[in-house]
Amino acid sequence: MTTDVVSQISTVPLLAILVSMTAIPAILLSSRKPNLRESWSFLAAGLKFALVLSLVPGALRGESVGITLLEIAPGISLRLVADPLGVLFALVASGLWIVTTAYALGYMRGHHEKKQTRFFASFALSLSATLGIAFSDNLITFLIFYELLTLATYPLVVHKESPEALRSGRMYLGYALTAGLLFLAAAVWVNVRVGDVSFAAGGFIPEGAFGEGELKLLFGLFMVGVGVKAGVMPLHSWLPAAMVAPTPVSSLLHAVAVVKSGAFGVLRVTGFVFGPEMMREHGLDVLLALFAGATILLASLIALRQDNLKKRLAYSTIGHLSYIVMGAALASPAALTGSLMHLSAHAVMKITLFFCAGAIIVHSHKTEISQLDGLGRRMPWTFGAFAIGALGLAGIPPVYGFLSKWWLSMGSLDSGYSLALGVFLVSGLLNAGYFFPIVIRGFFRPPAPDAHFPKGEASPWMVAPLCITATLAVVFGIFPDFPLPFFEIAKQVVESVMGELPQALNAKDIGLAP
Amino acid sequence: MLYVVRDLPPRGDVEAPLHAKSSEVGSPAAGTYYIESSYKDAGTDNIVTVVLADYRGFDTFGETVVVFAAGAACLLILRGRRRS
Amino acid sequence: MSSVIELLLYLLLIASALVAINVKDLLAAAVTTSVFSFVIAILFIEMGAVDVGFTEAVVGAGVLGVYFIMMILRTTRRTED
Amino acid sequence: MNGFFEDYSAYIMCFLLLTVGLYGMLLKRNYVKKVIGMTIFQAAIILFFILTAYKEGGTVPVKDPTLPLDQADAYINPLPHALMLTAIVVGVATVGVALSLLIRVYGAYGSLDEDKIQQEASK
């Protein structure tokens, strides 16, 4: 990152990416011994998280460390740099990989899934790609990992190899590859006009490099490029379709890694390519905000009508991703803070919800919401965690989701788009509207007479992770900097991009309430 | 087509670029050089033979190779497939 | 065209070419091709290209003719155009 | 020099011959006819080169004791002749390969007419 802070050479970002890549051969070689194979995954996940953690102190000081690998096109290097924004995203992704690995172990074995080796190998590769995206220093490095992510997740989407899965896989590829190509087209264009593709906090495209119309077109290309993965409507339809994948995939990739890399891409493009000033100057912020707002509302409405649990979660994901996009679009310090916090908040909460859904599917083989009546009493832990996640997504304190939504709302006020505030409020209600009935059905409705529920809870391999993430959601809601300093890092990012902190922060008011 | 033909040097024109002593950029024109110096260079009366075998010997080597290639090609295509 | 003979040769050339291409019997076509080669060889010699004319006569009228005829004997004389 | 017809009719004949050859190669349906068209086409090209080499009043490019060699205009240009010797050989070689391919084609399809072979091949 060509921020004010001089970047130091450090191999840590590279190592963090390589860790899971080197795990792949190990996983493939030990395909006959499941226990060994899974321990490789655990080992890689732990190491990766430790490596990312070691980057946190630097990020808190606002430093960027990284390494230039090789020149990949004249004047453009394959360059990995851990700046605060990248570290934030990497923390979320690598931290949740550990829990997901545990969960996946329980899920895959409980579900007797086939081809588990391929599954775990692709998973590791996806995580490498995700971290690569987080640590990319320029558009081309970003694009390389972005495409790698597409390829790595494709086997996961089509994992079941049913005709439906294949169809979804094709759809996913179609969307993602198109997006990648448009991104490429945009990146090349920038390279031709600006002569540089390195991200810089506050944007690196100089005023006047593009004409008015060209700028809008460029922005459009970029936004389609990253918006597909971020599920911005009307580019979202691959996401519900991709729900045919096994639930650990849906939870980590389609709630955290893949879709968040899209949202992360939006943040990178708005904050580090164009910059808030240029966005505002040329009305790009309104353009993006319109799409984001529409997505938030529409996705919530569609979610209301879904009976399939995972589908409902998928549409909810689409809505919440657009929160992040909206925060990026509003481009005020407070909104950006909210956006960054929602990046982590939504991850923690949505992964909880998907874990719960997976546990329900594996344990009771129920996939539709209408079949869940009374199940909560059999699976109290699962449904309890679900309730916490639902509360958070609806924006009710003391869960983490409340904080992020609060900042977003603040941002909508001080950026002058108060209409956005309305969007957040309405969507909060809608969130409550589509999540709470599930909890209520689970705990308070009597089971249907023909329902055959198994006894007890799901496997501890699955329940433990979902309890952990639910707890995390609450803990972060109360102490936004404990155990991981998400809020502090977000502050660094905001300061570097906007040049100022949200006003409320200047009053030394940090934490629970503004 | 007539338009193009008109642009060519007339038949038998001694002034044509091909027959000039040197080209417009001053390099010697090959044809005239051959006529003037072939006997001097190779002591052979037949100018075409000298051009063929000496000045442009590499073309002729190529030509011989073409013949060889044709022989190999015909053998390859038609021989040795009784078993199929 | 420097002489009537040359003009006649040209006309013969084009006529034999057309016949070779259009005659319905392949063997006749092959023989006409040899004639064509022979005529064009004479033309070459008339224009001072003795070596080329010689070669064309040997090759076109001789070797190629034999090849064509051998090939036609091995396959078929029949053709539809 | 001598009027258009005198100067250029040879070129025109040459181009006519080219057209005849091309017509044979492209439009004839019989493969042997295509090969014959090919020989005519190549002969026409050779004719063109020889035409460009010709000099009015020039003699055969073999040293003549009565004509000093530095009178270049007295000898016909040998360069195109040499080139065309090569081209003739290339032509023979091509025809040889073409004919051997045709023998195989006939062996498999029993015909040398494009339409019949196409019928046979699509069976």
Next chain:
Amino acid sequence: MIGEHLPALPILLYLFLALLMPLAAKLGRGLPWAISWLGSLAVAALGAWGLWHTSTEGPIRYAMGSWAPPVGIELVADPLSCFFTFAIGAVSAFVLLHSRESVERDCGASNTMTYYASALLLLAGFSGIVGTGDLFNLYVFLEISALAGYAVLGCGSAKASLSSFRYLIIGTIGASFYLIGVGLLLAKTGSLNMADVTAILHLEGLSPATTLAVVFILVGLGIKMALMPLHYWLPDVYTNAPATSTALVAPLGTKVAAYALLRIGYEVLPYEALALDLRVFDVVLALGAVGIIWGSVMAIAQDNIKRMLAYSSVAQIGYIAVGFGLATPYGYIGAVLHVINHAVMKACLFLVTANLEHRGEGVSIKGLNASLRRKMPVTCACFAMAAISMIGLPPMAGFFSKWYLLLGSYEQGSWILVVVIVVSSLLNAVYFFRVLERLYLGKDEGEAEGASPSRLPTVMSFSTLVLALSLLALGFGNVFIVSKFISPMLPGF
């Protein structure tokens, strides 16, 4: 010694090895095979050395028989020609290494000698086209490679002979057109030497006759390189020919014609007149663009993998034509880089089909199933890598040629081209993932482990793998190649 004679050495090496084949076959049965791939390797080494040498010390000109150029024949080794020589040697070395058993199967065991002789003559022709500085000499080598090409392409089944015969007719038209063009140029300039003709034409500009010459030369070479409307001979030939021949001709044959086009178009003919009066570059660009889309769409419609790859070649040649037609440094870099990238990709893909045929698997896409992945893991992995590169995903080689072409199109402000390149990448993805899906997903319907026939010979999987891996190397090394070798060879624009 080597430096002085460098331009002639690859050609002579190939020619002599080919001529020695009858002798070699007498001495040992496997000798023709060994000689041919070792020879190619040596040529690759010469090319690499020459590339390094000429890009630091400038081009080497070699007068055949020591006759100064306009009188004698001149060979030229500059970075571009050495680059192509290297590509020819390197790709063919691995294809030939791979070829031993498929040649015996497809062309008969008693024909190996003539096959390898023809293959070497084919390569000799290619390197001659690349190395020569004389217009007529280029024709001679064009015909050497063409004749040898008809032989190796037509020696398999009767179907192969049929399509090879059709190719012969159309290819002869192409070569003859080129010859007519040369004749017209000779009549107007009196010279055959490229540098000489260049100087004269730059002085005089284009007259009607030279314009016609340009048209003939471009159409002739266009046929040889299978540029869009002149491409229709290609799919049949590639589909029916023996596997090795396709793997030899498909990556190199059309590229070499493209090289000749590049050379003559940029260097011999006067650039301004071509660009402004004739708009040749625009025409080539448009044809290339149409070819890209047309080839990709046709590839999707095919069920035979070889046919699909053949149509994909038409599309890829379109890329090269586009780079050529852009007539900017980026376009040029893209075109040249794509030549080597595509050569390696196509060689790899056709070797994969050769492997499939060798194992008795069909080359119909519908007939593929997931058991192949178990039976031939290396082959499948190579196919996947090459396919990803063809689609143009980073960091495989294919991405970077696309990158430069995109840079070039933006520079020209040509939006349609950007769209074409993007759309064609998607179409590529469609037809390659169709195959990948069948290879990697779906039920393993194969029989039990022991029942499958003999394993693929190691050399076969080895050479396929080397080509696939070099795609990665080419991808990561592209900056090195571009800045070190391609940039010095840029013509003045």
Next chain:
Amino acid sequence: MKSVGVSPIVRLACRCMARLIQIFALYVIFHGHYSPGGGFQGGALLAAAVILIRIGEGRPVSQVELSSSATLGIGSFGALLFGGVGLLALLGGGNFLQYDALPSFGLSPVGLHYWGILVIELGVALAVMAILVSIFDVLTEDDESEG
């Protein structure tokens, strides 16, 4: 080709013609320096002679003249003779085919060119004769059966 049924007169004519053609061919090759003609024409004439015998006498007899199995070998030998002269010049310190760099045996450079040309013409003649006959052989071979 079948030799059965060819009348003795034809056979005799063929034989005589063939010898005449061969002599003429040798003349063409060696006199190529002074009059039209040279390696290729001479080679083609030699080939014509052999082909004439092949047609007139039938295969078995004509094998004595030039064995079918040796044709490609002789062809490559002819081409190698050509290439060898070039290579010899290369090794002698000149460029490929630079005749005056050949080992001189007391000849002047001009003489070297003269003799060099003669040798390569011989090579060409050998190659052309062998290959043209070989193509004729292949075209007339009846023993293949397409399956």
